[in-house]
Amino acid sequence: MCSQRRKSRRRTAAGAELELNGSPPSSPRAPGTAGGYGLHFAQLILVLASGAPAAAIAQEPGREGPARIAVESAPRPTAAALRTDAPPTVDGRLDEPVWQQAQPLTGFVQSRPDTGAPATENTVVYFVYDDRALYIGAICHDSEPDRYFISSLKQDFNSGSSDVFGVALDTYLDRRNGFMFLVNPGGALKDVQLFDDSRSENQAWEGPIRVETARHDEGWTVEIEIPFSTLRFNPSEEDQTWGLQILRRIRRKAEDTFWAPLDRRDQIHKMSKAGTLTGFRGVGPGLNLRVKPYALAQDQTGTLIDEGRAGTQADIGFDVKYGVTPGLTLDLTYNTDFAQVEVDQEQVNLTRFPLFFPEKRDFFVENSGTFAFGDQSERSYRTGVSLRDFTLFHSRRIGLTGRGEPIPILGGARLTGRTGGFEVGLMNLQTRSGRGLPAENFSVMRARRSVFGTSDVGAIFINREATGSDIGGHPDFNRNVGFDANLRPLPSLLFAPFLAWTDSPDTDGNTLAGRMWVGWRDELWDVSALWRHVGEDFNPTVGFVRRRDIRQSYATVGLHPRPPVPGVQEVNPYIEIDHIQDLESVLVTRRRTAGFGISFLNGSGLSVDYTDRFELLREPFRVSSDGTLPIGRYNFGSGSVQYRSAPGRALTGFVRVERGGFFDGTLTSLSGGLMWRPNHHLSVDVSANHNDISLPDGEFTADVFGGRVDYGFSTKVFASAFVQYNAAEDQFVTNVRFNYLYSPLSDIFLVYTERRDLDAGMTVERVFAAKVSKSIGF
Structure with missing residues (x-):
C-alpha cells in the first residue's frame, strides 16, 4: 500500500457513511475493451499460420497497453501474517x-484479459491472526x-458471473491441496475444498466462516474470519x-488479477503456482468437534412412493465431525436424510448408453x-473423456436406485x-432393505x-456386500481394486494411467479395465492422446461405466493463439x-x-x-x-454452432x-437458455x-423444458422454484425450496416436490418436507 494515505467517505451496504483509510486507485482502462468484435480475419490467419505464442504477440511493436511481465517465469511472492491480541471486529x-499495522499486499497482475499487465484497479x-482464527x-x-x-446472495454463488475477492490457502504447503474462499460485494460466500492442484474441487464443503462487506465511494471492502478449527494443518510445526x-x-x-x-488458462486453485504466507506461530485447531442433529417431518403420496413410506412421518438423525488428528477428520452419520436436496434435472438421451x-x-x-x-477431466486439457464415461466409485449407487429413488441409509x-505422507479416505455405510433390494x-x-x-x-478398494436375513443364504458381493497415477515430469506434460479389476460371484470373464492418457498444454498447444480398455465383464456396481x-x-x-485483434481474447x-x-x-x-472457437x-x-x-449396431x-x-x-x-453471451450482465x-x-x-437440435x-x-x-x-420409419421429437426462479432475501434467507417438463415421458416436475441459514452451518428447510404424469392425468409423487438442523461446535 502507498505510504501516503488519505481519508475519504464511504457508504456501507446499509447506506451509513464511514471513514476509510486507503490509497487512491490507479485506474487505466483495460486494453482492447473498445471497438466491438469486428474480426480481422487476415490477422487471425497470419497468427494461426505463424504459430506465434502469446508472449511474443504481447510484445509486438505498436501494441498498446502497459508493460507486461512473463507470468510463467515471474517469481512467486511472499508475505507475512501479523499476530495480534486485539482482533478486528x-x-x-x-x-x-x-x-x-499489518503488511499490505498489492501489485496484482492480470491473467485476463491482458495477461501479465498490471491490474487496472x-x-x-491484509492478514492478521490470533490464537483462535485468521482474519483477512x-x-x-x-x-x-x-x-x-453481484450475481447472487446465496451461498456458493456463481463466481464466474460476479465481482469477486478470493483467497486460496494451501495449509500443508504441499502445492496440491487447500481451501478457497470467494466473496462478492453483497457478502455472499463460496467456500470450497481443493484437490490435486486444480484437478478437482468440492463445492459442498462448508465451514463456520464469517464474512462482512461494505460498499463505498472508492469501491468495496471485505473482512473474513476463518477459525483455525475449520482448516486442516500440522500444529506440531511451531512456525507455519x-x-x-x-x-x-x-x-x-472481464478482468481477473492475481x-x-x-496465465489465463490457470485458476486461483492452481496451488503449485501460488505464493507463500508466513508468520504463523503457536496456532492450533483446538478440539475440532462439531455435532449437527436434525429433525424432519414429511408427508409423501403418489404411486412412486413405497407403501411403508407413504403418509406423514417424522424422523431424527445426526452428523458428527471430529478432528481425530491435525490431519485426519472423522465424519459419522446416523439415519442420514437428504430431503433438502434438489431434484435431478431431466435429460434427453439419444444414445444407446446410460446417462450419468x-x-x-x-x-x-x-x-x-x-x-x-x-476418467477425470484435466483442467485446460482436452481429454475426450470424463467421469461421466468411467468412474470406479460413484456414490449415487449408495442409498439410491438406478431411477434415483431413495433407499434408507442407516448410518456410516x-x-x-x-497422515504419514499419504492422503487417505476410508468410508463405510450401511443401508436398510427397500425397493426390492x-x-x-x-x-x-x-x-x-x-x-x-x-x-x-x-490405490483404491471398494466392497459392496448384501447383509441381513433377506439374502437367501447366497453370497452377494462386488469388489473392485484400482491403481492410478498422475505424473508431471514437466510443467506442461502430464501422464494419467490407471488399472482396475472387478470381482463378483457370478463373473469369471474379462473383468479388467485400464487406460493411459498423456497430455501437453502450454500457452499455445493443447495436445493429448488416450488409450483405454474396458472388459466385457468389468462391472463396478458402486461405479459408473458408460461402455x-x-x-x-x-x-x-489444438492451438490457443492470442491474436492482436480488437475484442478477441484467444482463438x-x-x-x-x-x-x-x-x-x-x-x-x-x-x-x-474439426472445430474452431x-x-x-x-x-x-x-x-x-x-x-x-x-x-455399428449389432442389435436394434x-x-x-x-x-x-x-x-x-x-x-x-x-x-453445430454455439454462442454464449458475456456473464455479468x-x-x-x-x-x-x-x-x-x-x-x-x-x-x-436446438437448445438454449436465458x-x-x-x-x-x-x-x-x-x-x-x-x-x-x-427416420425412415417415422418422425418424432424429444424435448425437455425447464424454468427456475431464485430469490435471495439476504445472505441468510433464500427461496427457489424449479420446474421441468419432459415431453418424452410426458411428466411435469416441480421443486420448491425455502432455506433459512439461521446460524453458521445450521438450516431450516421447507421443500415441496411434485411429479405429475400428464398422459395418465395423475400425480405419481408428491412430497412436502420440513427439516431443521443445528450445528454445535466444541
Missing part, C-alpha cells in the same frame, strides 16, 4: 488499528464503484508456512475428490485427510502419495479423432471432429464444429416409441444449433432442449 469496515489485502481484510478500489456486479493465492475479479471488464501471477447423473447429497459430495478414480463413517454394506478405502513434487500414485467390451484410441491437437482451432473397437478389434464407433474479451464465446461419425436400437434403428453400419455427420444466455445426419435419418438478473436478489432462468428426428 468483522463488520466490513477495516477501521481497527490492527489493519494499519488497485487491491490491498481487503480494500477493492474501483474507479466506477456503482458498476460492480502456507501457500497463498489471491484473486480480484472485475466482471464488467497476487501470484498466473451427478451427486448432489452433501455427505457424499464433501471430500469427494479424495475418492475420485477414473468416513475418515479423510493426511436387500440391506447392503458399502466400504471404500483410498490412498494416494505425493511423489516428485506435484505427481502422485494411488464395456471396448478398446478406445483418442487423440487431439482455438482443433481436431479430434476417436476410435472405439470391441475386444475382437471390430470398429464399433468412430468420431472425427473464439473467446472474446468480454467473456463471451463462439464455437463451430463438424463431426463425421460411424456407428429403440430411439423412442416412434422410432427403432435396425442392425447395420451407419455413416453420418453433423455440424442483467440478461445472459446461450444458444446451440446442431444439424445433420442421425444414423440413417436426420437430426435438428438468465435474467434484474438485481442481486432475483434471478430467473429458462432453458429448452428441442430435438427433431426423422
Whole structure:
C-alpha cells in the first residue's frame, strides 16, 4: 500500500457513511475493451499460420497497453501474517488499528484479459491472526464503484458471473491441496475444498466462516474470519508456512488479477503456482468437534412412493465431525436424510448408453475428490473423456436406485485427510432393505502419495456386500481394486494411467479395465492422446461405466493463439479423432471432429464444429416409441454452432444449433437458455432442449423444458422454484425450496416436490418436507 494515505467517505451496504483509510486507485482502462468484435480475419490467419505464442504477440511493436511481465517465469511472492491480541471486529469496515499495522499486499497482475499487465484497479489485502482464527481484510478500489456486479446472495454463488475477492490457502504447503474462499460485494460466500492442484474441487464443503462487506465511494471492502478449527494443518510445526493465492475479479471488464501471477488458462486453485504466507506461530485447531442433529417431518403420496413410506412421518438423525488428528477428520452419520436436496434435472438421451447423473447429497459430495478414480477431466486439457464415461466409485449407487429413488441409509463413517505422507479416505455405510433390494454394506478405502513434487500414485478398494436375513443364504458381493497415477515430469506434460479389476460371484470373464492418457498444454498447444480398455465383464456396481467390451484410441491437437485483434481474447482451432473397437478389434464407433472457437474479451464465446461419425449396431436400437434403428453400419455427420453471451450482465444466455445426419435419418437440435438478473436478489432462468428426428420409419421429437426462479432475501434467507417438463415421458416436475441459514452451518428447510404424469392425468409423487438442523461446535 502507498505510504501516503488519505481519508475519504464511504457508504456501507446499509447506506451509513464511514471513514476509510486507503490509497487512491490507479485506474487505466483495460486494453482492447473498445471497438466491438469486428474480426480481422487476415490477422487471425497470419497468427494461426505463424504459430506465434502469446508472449511474443504481447510484445509486438505498436501494441498498446502497459508493460507486461512473463507470468510463467515471474517469481512467486511472499508475505507475512501479523499476530495480534486485539482482533478486528468483522463488520466490513477495516477501521481497527490492527489493519494499519499489518503488511499490505498489492501489485496484482492480470491473467485476463491482458495477461501479465498490471491490474487496472488497485487491491490491498491484509492478514492478521490470533490464537483462535485468521482474519483477512481487503480494500477493492474501483474507479466506477456503482458498476460492480453481484450475481447472487446465496451461498456458493456463481463466481464466474460476479465481482469477486478470493483467497486460496494451501495449509500443508504441499502445492496440491487447500481451501478457497470467494466473496462478492453483497457478502455472499463460496467456500470450497481443493484437490490435486486444480484437478478437482468440492463445492459442498462448508465451514463456520464469517464474512462482512461494505460498499463505498472508492469501491468495496471485505473482512473474513476463518477459525483455525475449520482448516486442516500440522500444529506440531511451531512456525507455519502456507501457500497463498489471491484473486480480484472485475466482471464488467472481464478482468481477473492475481497476487501470484498466473496465465489465463490457470485458476486461483492452481496451488503449485501460488505464493507463500508466513508468520504463523503457536496456532492450533483446538478440539475440532462439531455435532449437527436434525429433525424432519414429511408427508409423501403418489404411486412412486413405497407403501411403508407413504403418509406423514417424522424422523431424527445426526452428523458428527471430529478432528481425530491435525490431519485426519472423522465424519459419522446416523439415519442420514437428504430431503433438502434438489431434484435431478431431466435429460434427453439419444444414445444407446446410460446417462450419468451427478451427486448432489452433501455427505457424499464433501471430500469427494479424495475418492475420485477414473476418467477425470484435466483442467485446460482436452481429454475426450470424463467421469461421466468411467468412474470406479460413484456414490449415487449408495442409498439410491438406478431411477434415483431413495433407499434408507442407516448410518456410516468416513475418515479423510493426511497422515504419514499419504492422503487417505476410508468410508463405510450401511443401508436398510427397500425397493426390492436387500440391506447392503458399502466400504471404500483410498490412498494416494505425493511423489516428485506435484505427481502422485494411488490405490483404491471398494466392497459392496448384501447383509441381513433377506439374502437367501447366497453370497452377494462386488469388489473392485484400482491403481492410478498422475505424473508431471514437466510443467506442461502430464501422464494419467490407471488399472482396475472387478470381482463378483457370478463373473469369471474379462473383468479388467485400464487406460493411459498423456497430455501437453502450454500457452499455445493443447495436445493429448488416450488409450483405454474396458472388459466385457468389468462391472463396478458402486461405479459408473458408460461402455464395456471396448478398446478406445483418442487423440487431439489444438492451438490457443492470442491474436492482436480488437475484442478477441484467444482463438482455438482443433481436431479430434476417436476410435472405439470391441475386444475382437471390430470398429464399433468412430468420431472425427474439426472445430474452431473464439473467446472474446468480454467473456463471451463462439464455437463451430463438424463431426463425421460411424456407428455399428449389432442389435436394434429403440430411439423412442416412434422410432427403432435396425442392425447395420451407419455413416453420418453433423455440424453445430454455439454462442454464449458475456456473464455479468442483467440478461445472459446461450444458444446451440446442431444439424445433420442421425444414423440413417436426420437430426435438428436446438437448445438454449436465458438468465435474467434484474438485481442481486432475483434471478430467473429458462432453458429448452428441442430435438427433431426423422427416420425412415417415422418422425418424432424429444424435448425437455425447464424454468427456475431464485430469490435471495439476504445472505441468510433464500427461496427457489424449479420446474421441468419432459415431453418424452410426458411428466411435469416441480421443486420448491425455502432455506433459512439461521446460524453458521445450521438450516431450516421447507421443500415441496411434485411429479405429475400428464398422459395418465395423475400425480405419481408428491412430497412436502420440513427439516431443521443445528450445528454445535466444541
